[in-house]
Structures are given as C-alpha cells and as structure tokens.
Amino acid sequence: MFCGLSEDERQQVISAGTLLCAQSGDIVLREGDAGNNLFLILSGSVAVRRFVNDAPRDLLTLQAGQIFGELAFLGGVPRTADVVANTEATILVLSRDAFLRISDAAPTTAFVIMFNVALALCQRLATATDVQTDVLARSEKMKAQQEIDRRRTLSQMVAGVAHEINTPLGIANHAASIVSELARDVAAGRGGRETLDDIMAACRLLQDNVARADRLVQTFKTLSVSQAVDELAMVHLSQLTRDTVDLYRLKARSSKLVLTVLDRFHGDDDEWQGYPGHYAQILLNLLTNVDRYAYPEETGGAVEIEIGRDDRNGASQGFLLVVRDFGRGVSEAESDRIFEPFYTTGRNKGGTGLGLPIVKNLVEESLKGKIAVRSKPGEGFEIRIELPRLVQSAL
Ligand SMILES: Nc1ncnc2c1ncn2[C@@H]1O[C@H](COP(=O)(O)OP(=O)(O)O)[C@@H](O)[C@H]1O
Ligand SMILES: [Mg+2]
Known part of the structure; x- marks a missing residue:
C-alpha cells in the first residue's frame, strides 16, 4: 500500500490510522459484518477463511505488506470472509473517513494508495478466476466420469443380455432337435402315444424358452431405446x-x-x-x-x-x-x-x-x-x- 510513497507520506498515513495488535488465532474480521476499514499488515501473517459445508477452509494467507478488507472498504459490501491471525500480528486500520481526510490534505498520497489497492484487487481477482477455472475443470471431469460409468453399466448390460439369452436359446435349440427326431420316428411309423407326449413336452419347452428370450429382448429394448424416444x-x-x-x-x-x-x-x-x-x-x-x-x-x-x-x-x-x-x-x-x-x-x-x-x-x-x-x-x-x-x- 505504501509503494510509491515517500517516508513522510507513509508516516502521514500511519498516523491517520489506528494500530491493531492481534494474537495468533484472534479473529480480526468476521464474514457478513458491515465494515468500511482497510487493513494493512505491518508484521505477522493472517489467513482469509471461509466456511464451506460447515468446515473452515483457508482461501489465502497474507503477509506483512499486504492489505485486506478492500472489498468492503471500496464497495461498502459486507465482509466476504473471516480473517484470522496466524501469528502475532500488527495491523494498520484505515477507516474510510481517515482516508477521505488524507485525500483532502494530500490528494496525491490518496491517489497512490488507491492505485495500490486497485492493484491488489486485480491480483486477487486473477487468483479467484484461477480457482474458479479449477473448480469448473473438476466438475467437468466428474461429469465425464459419470458418463463413462453410465456407458460401462450399459455395456455390461449388453454383454449380460447376450449371455442370458444364450441359455433359453440353447434349450430351445435342443428341444427343436428332439422334436424333429421324434417326428421322424412318427413318420416312419415308429412310436406311439408316448412319443407324441414327448413331442408335446419338447414343444412346451421350446415355447417357454423362446418366450423367455423374447422377454429379455423386449425389456432390453425399452432400456436402450426409451431414453431416446420419450x-x-x-x-x-x-x-x-x-x-x-x-x-x-x-x-x-x-x-x-x-x-x-x-x-x-x-x-x-x-x-x-x-x-x-x-x-x-x-x-x-x-x-x-x-x-x-x-x-x-x-x-x-x-x-x-x-x-x-x-x-x-x-x-x-x-x-x-x-x-x-x-x-x-x-x-x-x-x-x-x-x-x-x-x-x-x-x-x-x-x-x-x-x-x-x-x-x-x-x-x-x-x-x-x-x-x-x-x-x-x-x-x-x-x-x-x-x-x-x-x-x-x-x-
Ligand atoms: N415389491 C417387492 N417385494 C419383494 N421383493 C421385491 C419387490 N420388488 C423387487 N423385489 C426383489 O428384487 C428383485 C429384482 O427385481 P427386478 O430388477 O425388477 O427383477 P425381476 O422383477 O425381473 O425379478 C426381484 O427378483 C425380487 O427378489
Ligand atoms: Mg421386475
């Protein structure tokens, strides 16, 4: 924040603000609070912390020389995150009123401060965009994974149907060959009532298994087709x-x-x-x-x-x-x-x-x-x- 200011000008800004001494673990700012102060870390470090799904997550760590609270200071919006001291820290607090007094007395100093604040804001925005891109990429990856899982399930089903359908078709095939063998006997004048009973039984087996194969195909058709047609x-x-x-x-x-x-x-x-x-x-x-x-x-x-x-x-x-x-x-x-x-x-x-x-x-x-x-x-x-x-x- 002091970048570009002379020693005198720095002293002027420091005396316009107040000093805050925080112990490690102290909460300096709370998310949601109203606030119009700008903070400059003179020594020590702080963490910007937010609760995600009820768990605290440190978004970034700030060191001596860096500022925070700029969003609420500039935009009058409520604090967007907690700020917690990581170590013992000395922080200069500059209220908006104090800043306005500086800008009356020394417009150039005020301008340089503003310029530095804007610079810090731009850097933070760039990091935020990176984080956002990262989140987007992860969610895309998850979607792709789900699609892969879906296709895998579907192809397992296809393989399964092919396998399942083999059994009734095998039985049907076997039953059909029995029928034709027995029919040949009948045609040749061999076999009586019993042979006819056997033929009937084999035909029933044939019907049942063809029906079962048909059911498998029908169910499977609804599975694969219905998604496209409804x-x-x-x-x-x-x-x-x-x-x-x-x-x-x-x-x-x-x-x-x-x-x-x-x-x-x-x-x-x-x-x-x-x-x-x-x-x-x-x-x-x-x-x-x-x-x-x-x-x-x-x-x-x-x-x-x-x-x-x-x-x-x-x-x-x-x-x-x-x-x-x-x-x-x-x-x-x-x-x-x-x-x-x-x-x-x-x-x-x-x-x-x-x-x-x-x-x-x-x-x-x-x-x-x-x-x-x-x-x-x-x-x-x-x-x-x-x-x-x-x-x-x-x-
Ligand atoms: N209402 C129910 N009461 C008891 N068991 C059930 C019920 N619904 C499904 N099930 C069980 O879940 C299994 C799988 O069901 P489903 O996938 O529809 O196959 P299917 O109906 O071809 O057997 C059934 O075989 C049965 O054991
Ligand atoms: Mg069922």
Missing part, C-alpha cells in the same frame, strides 16, 4: 400418476392387488417438466414387482402409491414418489443386490432381473432424480423416488 413435456404429475395406475388396474384386479393413490398435492402445485413415458414405465415396473413378489398369489394385498411435493428441506424443491407394499419384503443382503442387472429371485415367474436396474437408470439418468429402497423381511417393500421439478432438455 419427449420432454410439462405435465401434471398427479394426473399422470393416476392415469398410469389406472392402466394397471385391470391386471391388479386379477391378482387381487388393492391399489391406493395417496395424493398429497394441493391444487396446481404438481406441474412437472420431465419425461412422462419414463415416469409411467418406472411406476409400471414397480407395480409389476409388487404383483410378482410381495404377496402370495391367492391372497394379494395392498399397494400404496404416494405422490407429493418433497418439502423436507423447508422450501420444496421437487417431487416425491413412493411405492410401498406390506408384503414379504427383502433381507438386507438382498436389498444390496436388487439394482444389479440380472439379479432376480423370480426366474420361474418370468423375472429377468432387469426391472429395477432399468428403473434406477431412468430415475437417475433421464429424470435426474434419486432412488432408495427400504425393506424388512415380512414387513414390506418401499421404493422412494425424489424428482427435481424441472428436467433440463438433454439437447
């Missing part, structure tokens, strides 16, 4: 949820599921910008799971579909969709695996193990939301989905 739209989430649940009612009736929509919206506060097709697919997948896994076939049971604003953090930022049943639930070990592609306990009931991975993928990638499961054996199964109010277009 269009971003503004919809009422309440209506969309009811419509989707209604779609499922017929199926639910035959399996004795009792569906209840718990609608926590008030009036028009349910406007959502997102991909309605994906939302419906998520909901239908979850209902299919309840149908398949929650209750014994003969009895059925209750399913609740709860929707509303997610206002746990005060101001409500998004929406909450909860699908819960009160059926058999899963153990902790199982709940760790349910989002793994091809994990299923229902291979004999038409399960592929792709339902929940698809749901998770749609929630996180397409709707930019979060998904969590809560379940205890015998007490039921609950999926909680948080959705932001607006999904930005991917374009």
Whole structure:
C-alpha cells in the first residue's frame, strides 16, 4: 500500500490510522459484518477463511505488506470472509473517513494508495478466476466420469443380455432337435402315444424358452431405446400418476392387488417438466414387482402409491414418489443386490432381473432424480423416488 510513497507520506498515513495488535488465532474480521476499514499488515501473517459445508477452509494467507478488507472498504459490501491471525500480528486500520481526510490534505498520497489497492484487487481477482477455472475443470471431469460409468453399466448390460439369452436359446435349440427326431420316428411309423407326449413336452419347452428370450429382448429394448424416444413435456404429475395406475388396474384386479393413490398435492402445485413415458414405465415396473413378489398369489394385498411435493428441506424443491407394499419384503443382503442387472429371485415367474436396474437408470439418468429402497423381511417393500421439478432438455 505504501509503494510509491515517500517516508513522510507513509508516516502521514500511519498516523491517520489506528494500530491493531492481534494474537495468533484472534479473529480480526468476521464474514457478513458491515465494515468500511482497510487493513494493512505491518508484521505477522493472517489467513482469509471461509466456511464451506460447515468446515473452515483457508482461501489465502497474507503477509506483512499486504492489505485486506478492500472489498468492503471500496464497495461498502459486507465482509466476504473471516480473517484470522496466524501469528502475532500488527495491523494498520484505515477507516474510510481517515482516508477521505488524507485525500483532502494530500490528494496525491490518496491517489497512490488507491492505485495500490486497485492493484491488489486485480491480483486477487486473477487468483479467484484461477480457482474458479479449477473448480469448473473438476466438475467437468466428474461429469465425464459419470458418463463413462453410465456407458460401462450399459455395456455390461449388453454383454449380460447376450449371455442370458444364450441359455433359453440353447434349450430351445435342443428341444427343436428332439422334436424333429421324434417326428421322424412318427413318420416312419415308429412310436406311439408316448412319443407324441414327448413331442408335446419338447414343444412346451421350446415355447417357454423362446418366450423367455423374447422377454429379455423386449425389456432390453425399452432400456436402450426409451431414453431416446420419450419427449420432454410439462405435465401434471398427479394426473399422470393416476392415469398410469389406472392402466394397471385391470391386471391388479386379477391378482387381487388393492391399489391406493395417496395424493398429497394441493391444487396446481404438481406441474412437472420431465419425461412422462419414463415416469409411467418406472411406476409400471414397480407395480409389476409388487404383483410378482410381495404377496402370495391367492391372497394379494395392498399397494400404496404416494405422490407429493418433497418439502423436507423447508422450501420444496421437487417431487416425491413412493411405492410401498406390506408384503414379504427383502433381507438386507438382498436389498444390496436388487439394482444389479440380472439379479432376480423370480426366474420361474418370468423375472429377468432387469426391472429395477432399468428403473434406477431412468430415475437417475433421464429424470435426474434419486432412488432408495427400504425393506424388512415380512414387513414390506418401499421404493422412494425424489424428482427435481424441472428436467433440463438433454439437447
Ligand atoms: N415389491 C417387492 N417385494 C419383494 N421383493 C421385491 C419387490 N420388488 C423387487 N423385489 C426383489 O428384487 C428383485 C429384482 O427385481 P427386478 O430388477 O425388477 O427383477 P425381476 O422383477 O425381473 O425379478 C426381484 O427378483 C425380487 O427378489
Ligand atoms: Mg421386475
């Protein structure tokens, strides 16, 4: 700050200010305080400190000869950070009034001080820009990493599907060759009733396995294609949820599921910008799971579909969709695996193990939301989905 001033002029500035002696650890300035003083460190050092996520972070260290507090001094804005003495420090405090008195008495001195303050400000701005660039680069890197993870998951799924599909196709192939062998016997006049029974059994095996292969392909198609085809739209989430649940009612009736929509919206506060097709697919997948896994076939049971604003953090930022049943639930070990592609306990009931991975993928990638499961054996199964109010277009 004194750069360019004569010894006399320096003394003049020092006598216009007051001296502050700080011990190590003393807080010299607090973030948010009003203030119009400029500080010059004469000896010792201080740290400019800010709280990031409740943890103190030192942004920079200043030494004798450097100034601080210039933003509040020049702009009248509140202090933007804490300043803490790192060591014993002597600091010259120059109030704005004192500065104005100097500028009346010695305009050149005031000008030189101002020039030095501006210089310091420019240097700090440059560092801030560097920090910002650094933060940006890191966030770009994180995004790229997420994209890599997403593709890896997808390619694992592709490889998995190819592998999974091999089994039913192998069985189907085998069954077909049995059929043609037996048919040859029949044509040659060999074999009787028993041979026909064998042919029928082999045909059933053939049908079942072709159907299973087909299911795998269908599920997989929705996984890879749906993301591209659904269009971003503004919809009422309440209506969309009811419509989707209604779609499922017929199926639910035959399996004795009792569906209840718990609608926590008030009036028009349910406007959502997102991909309605994906939302419906998520909901239908979850209902299919309840149908398949929650209750014994003969009895059925209750399913609740709860929707509303997610206002746990005060101001409500998004929406909450909860699908819960009160059926058999899963153990902790199982709940760790349910989002793994091809994990299923229902291979004999038409399960592929792709339902929940698809749901998770749609929630996180397409709707930019979060998904969590809560379940205890015998007490039921609950999926909680948080959705932001607006999904930005991917374009
Ligand atoms: N509502 C539920 N109640 C109990 N278990 C469930 C429920 N939903 C899913 N699960 C378990 O999670 C597994 C994975 O589900 P999912 O990925 O949809 O595959 P799939 O339905 O093809 O088996 C299921 O096989 C089942 O064990
Ligand atoms: Mg499923």
